[in-house]
Amino acid sequence: MQQLILGGVRSGKSRHAQQLAQESDKPVTLIATATAGDEEMLERIRRHQQERPAHWQVIEEPLALSAALQQSDDPGAIVLVDCLTLWLTNLLLEEDSHRLEQEQDNLLACLPLLQADLLLVSNEVGQGIIPADPLSRRFADETGRLHQRLARACDRVTMITAGLPQTLKG
Amino acid sequence: MQQLILGGVRSGKSRHAQQLAQESDKPVTLIATATAGDEEMLERIRRHQQERPAHWQVIEEPLALSAALQQSDDPGAIVLVDCLTLWLTNLLLEEDSHRLEQEQDNLLACLPLLQADLLLVSNEVGQGIIPADPLSRRFADETGRLHQRLARACDRVTMITAGLPQTLKG
Amino acid sequence: MQQLILGGVRSGKSRHAQQLAQESDKPVTLIATATAGDEEMLERIRRHQQERPAHWQVIEEPLALSAALQQSDDPGAIVLVDCLTLWLTNLLLEEDSHRLEQEQDNLLACLPLLQADLLLVSNEVGQGIIPADPLSRRFADETGRLHQRLARACDRVTMITAGLPQTLKG
Numbered sequence: 001m002q003q004l005i006l007g008g009v010r011s012g013k014s015r016h017a018q019q020l021a022q023e024s025d026k027p028v029t030l031i032a033t034a035t036a037g038d039e040e041m042l043e044r045i046r047r048h049q050q051e052r053p054a055h056w057q058v059i060e061e062p063l064a065l066s067a068a069l070q071q072s073d074d075p076g077a078i079v080l081v082d083c084l085t086l087w088l089t090n091l092l093l094e095e096d097s098h099r100l101e102q103e104q105d106n107l108l109a110c111l112p113l114l115q116a117d118l119l120l121v122s123n124e125v126g127q128g129i130i131p132a133d134p135l136s137r138r139f140a141d142e143t144g145r146l147h148q149r150l151a152r153a154c155d156r157v158t159m160i161t162a163g164l165p166q167t168l169k170g
Numbered sequence: 171m172q173q174l175i176l177g178g179v180r181s182g183k184s185r186h187a188q189q190l191a192q193e194s195d196k197p198v199t200l201i202a203t204a205t206a207g208d209e210e211m212l213e214r215i216r217r218h219q220q221e222r223p224a225h226w227q228v229i230e231e232p233l234a235l236s237a238a239l240q241q242s243d244d245p246g247a248i249v250l251v252d253c254l255t256l257w258l259t260n261l262l263l264e265e266d267s268h269r270l271e272q273e274q275d276n277l278l279a280c281l282p283l284l285q286a287d288l289l290l291v292s293n294e295v296g297q298g299i300i301p302a303d304p305l306s307r308r309f310a311d312e313t314g315r316l317h318q319r320l321a322r323a324c325d326r327v328t329m330i331t332a333g334l335p336q337t338l339k340g
Numbered sequence: 341m342q343q344l345i346l347g348g349v350r351s352g353k354s355r356h357a358q359q360l361a362q363e364s365d366k367p368v369t370l371i372a373t374a375t376a377g378d379e380e381m382l383e384r385i386r387r388h389q390q391e392r393p394a395h396w397q398v399i400e401e402p403l404a405l406s407a408a409l410q411q412s413d414d415p416g417a418i419v420l421v422d423c424l425t426l427w428l429t430n431l432l433l434e435e436d437s438h439r440l441e442q443e444q445d446n447l448l449a450c451l452p453l454l455q456a457d458l459l460l461v462s463n464e465v466g467q468g469i470i471p472a473d474p475l476s477r478r479f480a481d482e483t484g485r486l487h488q489r490l491a492r493a494c495d496r497v498t499m500i501t502a503g504l505p506q507t508l509k510g
Contacts, residue, residue, distance in 0.1 A: 004502070006501065006502060007296075008294070008295075008296030008297035008298075008314065008467070009295075009296035009297075009300055009307075009310045009311060009314050010296060010310065010311050010313070010314025010315050010318070011296055011297075011314055011317075011318070012314075012318045040304075123300070124297045124348070124501065125297070125298060125299050125300065125348075125349075125468075126297075126298070126347075126348030126349035126350060126351055127178070127297040127298055127348035127349075127351075127464045127465070127466075127467040127468060128295075128297060128298015128299060128348075128465060128466070128467055128468015128469060129298060129465050129468060129471045129476050129479070129480055130349055130463070130465065131299045134380075136299050137349075139299070140299055140349045140350065141349060141350050143350070144348065144349050144350025144351055144352075144502075145350050147351075147501075147502035147503070148350070148351070148352045148502055148503035150502070151502035151503050151504055152503065157502060157504060159501055161176065161294065161317075161329055161338055162174070162176060162314075162317035162318055162320070162321035162327060162338065163317070163318035163321050163322065164321055164327055164338040164339050166336070166338065166506070168501055168502065168504040168506065169504050177466075178464070178465075178466030178467035178468075178484065179465075179466035179467075179470055179477075179480045179481060179484050180466060180480065180481050180483070180484025180485050180488070181466055181467075181484055181487075181488070182484075182488045210474075293470070294467045295467070295468060295469050295470065296467075296468070297348070297467040297468055298465075298467060298468015298469060299468060301469045306469050309469070310469055331346065331464065331487075331499055331508055332344070332346060332484075332487035332488055332490070332491035332497060332508065333487070333488035333491050333492065334491055334497060334508040334509050336506070336508065
């Protein structure tokens, strides 16, 4: 089962995914895409660490997501990726359009090969005013396009609002 | 029955809540959290006044929401709070982190004690691009966290889009 | 059948509407509201052109939408308008409040008279942080109000997230 979990800022999407991972009773690998670039992000990472069980295996991978997924693949396990929007941001900040495209293609290409269950967490960022600055607009475009591709590939898609899930697919 | 009504800008969330209040056939108390800080806000307040029945009891309370709820409590009545995002904004502008936290805790603590029916209206603000300025980001974080807490506490949660309700809970 | 299709940036709302138009097996007229004001918009228009069938009749109309709808009306056809948010933006940039109001009233007034099936595509822009600049705030207000009016008038309203439709009405 491969599942995409979308939600806005502090919508409870990570918590929902963590709960699904725990209820699966399988060994959990968390692929964390955040990098501790500043104090605020460090604080968010710390809070996420406190909220999740200490025995989870954690892989920190800001860019090479499909490689990390393939290396940690295991038919009896569940892998939680939190979150795709940070990964896209990291790729955009690399300013390497070819890699940005390639990493997304790699992710889509590796999904059918994975044997572990998969929980992909991502931010819904497209339902507000379209931002004026070109980088934010590009980010919104890339995110929307990626969500469409992943939603087609995944077995289940869920939207979280105020901590409450709505099933969009599956 | 305690209900949380979420929706974007001009989504029809206030109108939906007002309709529910009227259909209840109970005496309605409106707790309005807006303060007439500038001409635009004054205009919004005027428009809201025109849209609602003249016989409703109106309490204007920008900050001490739980106190206002407890003072206006009445087992046969329905209380409409419009809206929580303005209340959070007012608290954030006070620049008193302790009070910001305390008022939210007070709100959550008083909910199980209230005897009146309750309609809480709030803005969904977390599904667009994450804003660059720290105050907006803090506001989005606080709002998202509050919505999660209230959604757990309320009997029903509804999301309004284009005037149309979707039931998220209840 | 008149249908309103809402969705965020790159949510797949145009693609969804195009698919409905094709599946109808009726002759399709597309009313495109985009104007090629800059390179980025030109690129978006080109991409949209590539994605749609070449035999569709295309009318480019940035402002006089109800006139275009009435001129292209045909009981056996389906008309796709893509998109209303660009049309509202074009009207706002005219800085003629009377015309802004009039064109929206004209659109609402002509809907019951149209004999063709209708697919109206529009951007959900109200579920992020309320923007600080007055023009964006006005745009969000106008869009929200228009969506409410159209949602009442249309037979079906659909919200697209990650390419996946949710029925809000009908």
